[in-house]
Amino acid sequence: MDTRALRYFQVVAEYGSYSRGAEWLRISQPAVSRQIRRLEEELGCELFRRNGHGVTLTEAGRVLLERSQAAFRTLDQARAEIRGGAQGPTGAVSIAVPPAAGRWLVPPLAEQMGKQLPGVQLRVLGGFSGTIDEWLVRGRVDLALVHDPLPRRGFSITPLAEEEVCLVGLPGAPGLARRHVRPADVLRLPLVLPGRPNASRRLLDAWLAAEGGAPPPRVEADDHSVLRALLRAGAGYTLLTRGGFAQEARRGELAGVPFRPRVCWTLALVAASQPADPDVIMPVARLLRRVVGDSVRKGWPARALAGTALP
CATH class of the missing domain: 1.10.10.10 (Winged helix-like DNA-binding domain superfamily/Winged helix DNA-binding domain)
Structure with a gap:
């Protein structure tokens, strides 16, 4: 062709x-x-x-x-290796990230890769959990950051950080009037959520299983910018990590309150157990773990986890 x-x-x-x-x-x-x-x-x-x-x-x-994207990735990696001229590994690595965590982690990751892995090109795709999971399975990305990923054969999961989940909406919205909310409170609220499968949807289903399951959201939005625009327009409430709305909170655009009992999502690094190009992919994975710790120390509202050894 x-x-x-x-x-x-x-x-x-x-x-x-x-x-x-x-x-x-x-x-x-x-x-x-x-x-x-x-x-x-x-x-x-x-x-x-x-x-x-x-x-x-x-x-x-x-x-x-799908096949042509994988083929072009292989060609790009070959081009980088042939050109050479850089110390250390050469090639390209694709990583998928949820929008909120990406705001905090991708800029320092790119900066550190420029210093420590200059021969590796970084490609970033942003999406919600369901989309990222599909990209992983289809081989479109090499690494992925996912909230509370489900175990999948052929992939390793390394917990990196724990992020507290809040109910988020407009400042002064009735659903945020108290200092905290209970899981059952969401039954009475109009929700704006990503479509299934998604970490927030799984969480709601687990909470409300005894009540017959979570009610359908008022709006489903699988686009990050559209979801936030809906929140700012007062269309309803959603579930976000503290880091996920920190910038909007500082600008007075959105507000959030935590749940009681406290609810957290684990942000994990997911990779194929046998990566296509481990000499390129695994140095990026190790660097990402260090970036998570640095970002927490510099203000990302999350708790770094020791995790397990990377494959």
Whole structure:
């Protein structure tokens, strides 16, 4: 397959539109269409399905996207190794992070990698637990930070930090009137939550199992920025770690109160038990553990954990 056509295909898949993909690529839409049509002819199947707002991937398109992303990652790693010129490991590492923890951990991780692992390129993907879990299983990322991950065969889990969970909404909102809330209090509140599977949804289900399960949220939002915009608009309440709304709290945009009894999520590092490129991936994993401890000492509202030895 032509690598240029695959690149065009990936961009259109990301933007969900031939026109927006062509705009990002800075080439004409017909040129993009021709390349993707050649791919479809070569494979003997359609890769996109058109709708009123753009295009979506067919099942064949989803398979090609996953495989081509993995292939390009391998090519990028080979390019970095061949170029050489750097001390230590060379290659690329992809890491998925939840939005809140990413705010605190990714900037210092990038800074330290520049000093200690200059030959390693860092790629960061942000998402909620369910999305991150899917990326891990499909091999799209090498490392992932996940809240309370479920055990999965073929992956190692290393606890890194413990973060207290709060009920979060607008300052002065009735649900935040007391100094703390109880799990049962959320039954009476309009909730804005990510879709299942997600750490907050699992937590609510566990709390309210005796009550017949958690009520459906008023709004489900799997986009981090959309969820926060809904909170600022007064659409309801959500569950966030203290670090997850610290910046908005300082600006007076959001407020939160803790639960009693105290509720915490464990932030863990998840990696394949047998990484694809351990000489590159594992130094980044070890560095990330040190970054967690440094970030806690510098103000991240979490408690660092000793964890277990990395594989």
